[in-house]
Amino acid sequence: MRKELEQALQAFRGGKPVCLFDSEKREGETDLLFPAEHAHPETMRQLRQDCGGLLFLAIGHEVGERFGLPFLQDLHTEQFMMDKWKVLHHLKTNDLQYDSRSAFTLSLNHRDTFTGITDKDRSLTTRRFAELYSELVENDSSQEESMSALGKEFRTPGHIPVCRESEGGLKTRQGHTELAVGLARLAGLTPVVIGAEMLEPEGDNALSVEEARKWAEARDIPFIQGSDLIDATL
Numbered sequence: 001m002r003k004e005l006e007q008a009l010q011a012f013r014g015g016k017p018v019c020l021f022d023s024e025k026r027e028g029e030t031d032l033l034f035p036a037e038h039a040h041p042e043t044m045r046q047l048r049q050d051c052g053g054l055l056f057l058a059i060g061h062e063v064g065e066r067f068g069l070p071f072l073q074d075l076h077t078e079q080f081m082m083d084k085w086k087v088l089h090h091l092k093t094n095d096l097q098y099d100s101r102s103a104f105t106l107s108l109n110h111r112d113t114f115t116g117i118t119d120k121d122r123s124l125t126t127r128r129f130a131e132l133y134s135e136l137v138e139n140d141s142s143q144e145e146s147m148s149a150l151g152k153e154f155r156t157p158g159h160i161p162v163c164r165e166s167e168g169g170l171k172t173r174q175g176h177t178e179l180a181v182g183l184a185r186l187a188g189l190t191p192v193v194i195g196a197e198m199l200e201p202e203g204d205n206a207l208s209v210e211e212a213r214k215w216a217e218a219r220d221i222p223f224i225q226g227s228d229l230i231d232a233t234l
Contacts, residue, residue: 005186005232008222012187017046019198019216019223020183021209022176027098029053030212032221033180033195035187036130041119043194044126048119050215053197053206057108057126057162058180060191063133064164066146069105071164101166103177109158116159125160128153130192165191170233179226182233 008018015038021030032051034043047055059069073093075081082088093102109116110125132153136146165181166173180193198207198215207215216223 002228002232004222004224005228008183008224009187011222012183012189017221018183019212019221020176020179020226020229021212021223022179022226023174024209026174026226027176027206028209029176029206030198030209030223031176031180031195032198033183033193035184035189036126036192036194037134037190039123039126039130039194041123044119044122047194047196050198051196052199052201054161055122055194055196056177057129057160058103058177058193058195059105059129059133059162059164060181060185061165061167061169063191064105066133066136066141066143067150068143068147069162069164071102072104072106073102099173099175101173103163103166103173103175105162105164106156107158107161108154108156109160111153111155113159122160125154125158126194129160130190133192134190160194170230174226174230179229182229183224186229186233 012018012035015035017032017034019030019032032047036057076088077092096102108125108129110128113121113124115121116125132149136149141149163177165178170178170182180195181191184191184193198212200207213223
């Protein structure tokens, strides 16, 4: 295992951030990632101030299965949905430039949040989702019990967009969702990760991999390539 990856895993286990670049052949973007179980208001503040991209919660396939969370792309192309909401016929996701499938599932707010958008609110939603999943696994709860527990604490729509890993993980899809979840698994953590894409602070594009690496090095944040994570996982 490469030294950079070992350092990233050690940092992640300690609740610290990691920068992860996917690939020039894919989105060509670097994400700043934190383990969701360690999310606090300052975590969300750093993500929104230092990144600029969408804050998203990446969850493992097993997490999505336990809670019965649908892919929005599937939900929006259900025939009865398109028949009722005609605009869905026109809004089909059939032209993604980086993949054939969107990872988005439902967005969430914890029921104890106010608007759901503040750093305090979003950290509660993020951290508690990861904690709840771990508790349900430990208690060997059924899917029905897990969905009920989720509904008691969370509502949808919300201010934390959730992205669900494809079945098979990095073996079947090598997007940011699978990479983030793969990092958590390799670190021995709950497969729930909060992150955001890094954008140019004075431009219109994703932050270049060179600039993202410099930014990470200046702050002593581990920087890893998606290819290194894939090699260590597969």
